[in-house]
Amino acid sequence: MDTATIARPAPPELPVRRGGRLTLLVTGLLALIAFGAAVHLTQGTANLDAMDVLRLVFGGGSDDTAAVVIESRLPRLLAALVVGVALGVAGAVLQSVARNIIASPDTLAVDAGAHLAIVAVAAFGISLPLLGAAGVAFVGGLGAAMLVLTLSGTGGTGIVRLVLAGTAIALAMIAMTHVLLLLFSEETRGLFAWGAGSLGQNGLSGVRTLGPVVAVALVLLIALSRRLDLVYLGDDHARSLGVHVGRIRFAAIILAVLLAASAVTLAGPIGFVGLAAPALVRLLTNAVPGLHRHAALIPVSAVMGVALLLGADVLLRAVIGSQGALEVSTGVVTTILGAIFLMVLARNIRVTGATSEPPAAGARGGVGTGRFRLILGVLVVVAVGAVAGSVLLGDTKLLMGDVLNWVTGQAGPIVTNVMENRAPRVVAALLAGASLALAGAVIQAVARNPLAEPGIIGVSGGAGLGAVTMITLVSGVGFWAQAGAAGIGAALAMMLVFTLAARGGFASERLVLIGFGVQAGTQALVTLLITLSDPWNETKALTWLGGSTYGRSFEHLVPMMLAVLVVVPLLIRARGELDLLSVDNETPRVLGVNVPRSRLLLLTCAVLLTGAAVAGIGVISFVGLVAPHAARAIVGRRHARALPVAALLGGILVCVADTIGRTVIAPSQLPAGLMTAIIGAPYFVWLLYRSRVRSA
Structure with a gap:
């Protein structure tokens, strides 16, 4: 019991x-x-x-x-x-x-x-x-x-x-x-x-x-x-x-x-x-x-x-x-x-010793190579379409000819100004979505919990707390210091959650509860810092906590690009270990996998991706949950196929959410993170309902 x-x-x-x-x-x-x-x-x-x-x-x-x-x-x-x-x-x-x-x-x-x-x-x-x-x-x-x-x-x-x-x-x-x-x-x-x-x-x-x-x-x-x-x-x-x-x-x-x-x-x-x-x-x-x-x-x-x-x-x-x-x-x-x-x-608390439901539960066993390539190709086309729509839509509508003129250096000052502000935002949304999706897939595999993600287990909150602390305590802080603080905050939150959860066999139930506590505590500390430093600027608080691409420049994209360039080769190499770790602890040990070292390396990758994404555009919810789960439902359990599909789905989701937020009430804007929460929550509710029905 x-x-x-x-x-x-x-x-x-x-x-x-x-x-x-x-x-x-x-x-x-x-x-x-x-x-x-x-x-x-x-x-x-x-x-x-x-x-x-x-x-x-x-x-x-x-x-x-x-x-x-x-x-x-x-x-x-x-x-x-x-x-x-x-x-x-x-x-x-x-x-x-x-x-x-x-x-x-x-x-x-x-x-x-x-x-x-x-x-x-x-x-x-x-x-x-x-x-x-x-x-x-x-x-x-x-x-x-x-x-x-x-x-x-x-x-x-x-x-x-x-x-x-x-x-x-x-x-x-x-x-x-x-x-x-x-x-x-x-x-x-x-x-x-x-x-x-x-x-x-x-x-x-x-x-x-x-x-x-x-x-x-x-x-x-x-x-x-x-x-x-x-x-x-x-x-x-x-x-x-x-x-x-x-x-x-x-x-x-x-x-x-x-x-x-x-x-x-x-x-x-x-x-x-x-x-x-x-x-x-x-x-x-x-x-x-x-x-x-x-x-x-x-x-x-x-x-x-x-x-x-x-x-x-x-x-x-x-x-x-x-x-x-x-x-x-x-x-x-x-x-x-x-x-x-x-x-x-x-x-x-003592929890059940039963093995947690693997993160691929409910997913299909896999698809053939030809079908996987077709799915991947379709998603690439959809991603290109989402990027094109995001570039063209906003408070100022553009045409493809305007974009081509800007690329070739022949655009007028209005188009140039719009593109110089909009292009970094689109790329930031794409990179942040892909980073959070990959981080979510890794955390779900290591934790063996299909409903874990960087936000729910406190990693995003830790990154946000680190960035806000740096902004609040250091006047005129540069972006790189902010990005470093976000990475440190994410790492500390991850260390706290997984260290406390490790007691008694790293149970999935304990991981989720401790992560929930860390997430709630970091959100309260962020509110405290913003209240003490600038209590009347509600827009600043809401924009940061909601995750926004507003004001992004190409400089802000560098941490996410570096994180993706460093982590993706490691994940490609560790794709087989992810498959084994998502099953139980004994199977990878029998097959010669050093479980503690692999777990630490993979969690470090998740921290780097999450910290870079939060530093780039703020706190984004549900992407790290929805994208990996949808990817497994589409192409199966193998991470060699689920990871690229999850990255594409995450990038598409944030890109679409950012476009909607910039368009529906233009010239005013809604943060992308708020839109992903509104879009992702119904899907998450459906997952929980299906999980309960299956358990019953």
Whole structure:
């Protein structure tokens, strides 16, 4: 059994021990919250200390002190209480419904769906009251959660599928959110910073409105606690005792999503509290008898959520000061801490020893030489067509004659200016797509996971963090320094993921979970750096995080060209080793392959390709997943054939996405990475659905 799923309830013990330990745990958490609340009220830009707050509590103090505490600090504190309760309970219930300790508003894309719904309403100029906004967030979050649970299942064994499905849906929804933020910048002003999650409030109106909603949902879930106990023990067992499993599960999901939507409406998406709080409580169930029952699990998860969120906010203000905390969202801190928690959790869980599904699963056995050459020729023609269309289309339309005149040096100044700006962008898109596709194919083979790719396992995030760090910390940094930093970031992320995943036999499940944590943590750090360095330039943040070819010159193409020239011969030579490594560890050893050395060499190739691509055009999602998988489906498992087909498909995908982004709203532009996410997510969802159907 996969113990990454929730542990089964422990046998009942003596009531005295159960009550004593549980009471001690709750008392300790409440004392921690009380201490954090007291410290929280003394933190702020106004010069108020603990004695000023105490005088106000006992009826003294000045009007200025009362105004600061009641209008600023108390609303923030109460928001932390309401949001912490909502996320802690929502995570606990979703974990029980999915029978999966990794389930949460983050991994089920509830936060991303709620954020997208709120931004979409704002983009179209619809003004709603607070409860109306909460209703919109609820609809968006519910749709995302139901889609993810449909793809991953609720049997407790789909831990990797749940994370991958949630990540894919969240990436697509985040991409659509960023598109709306770019297209409707005036209507959605301020929603990008809010999207990182902030406890700042304008008075008590938000808490007064949504606090009762959270309280009612909490009471209803506690009323369902006995039935949730039975449902968690097993569907057949619950049905034999007269429980309507479908209705209870649906009601629990509705209430959990309502809690998460209320939290998003009040404070924006606060990352990982809904995962870490109930997961920590579940880890204590063996030490605290009785905690496994939902009548105790739900309220204790609520208290734990408050403790984590309030602690993160107090820690943030203590470390960077109250003035700095105005610029840094609490959600960034919780995401970083939660990502660390997830990596530690994934590193220490036991997973099934079964061999992972090879990356060629579901692909055809292969095609004949003649058919392969025909497919390759067709793809080359399509790639040439995509390049030609990308060169001709954009804010200024060109003709083939204009391009020929430019090549021969006979074009006029307008055509020359357009081509000098457009040609490097087209080549950059082609090279970046090919590089990411090759990197994805290598990672999928080495990890033996058909759904792994540089973005999902954190390599792209590490490269992006390295580049943004260099840009942020070094004024006027050159492109080569930026490219080097991206490569170093990708290498460090890869080393971290694969070092942590190596414990216990390099299991595919552990690799995906740790990679998900690294990706989330690097994205939060990128947001933190951009917020601290240039908090008002949302376009800069969105363009970089979305991956764009804008402003590329031929100088920016050199790292990708060098990476391709160095790596492609190595991959050609190692094509047979890739075939063997994608099967298992024993087969290549029996045939004389040095598995650790080959794995290190191939992963280094993937890092070089990913780092060069990110340095060239930013973070691009889904290309490293979609292209290799489609290539195997077309030409079979052999990497001698799948690699060139994947490279062509990746180049075509990014080239087409870049062309669409430059054309559909010309003269404005959409980053290519956002378009690849929107295009690639449906295909990824279909892969997950087909994988689940095949497993069933």
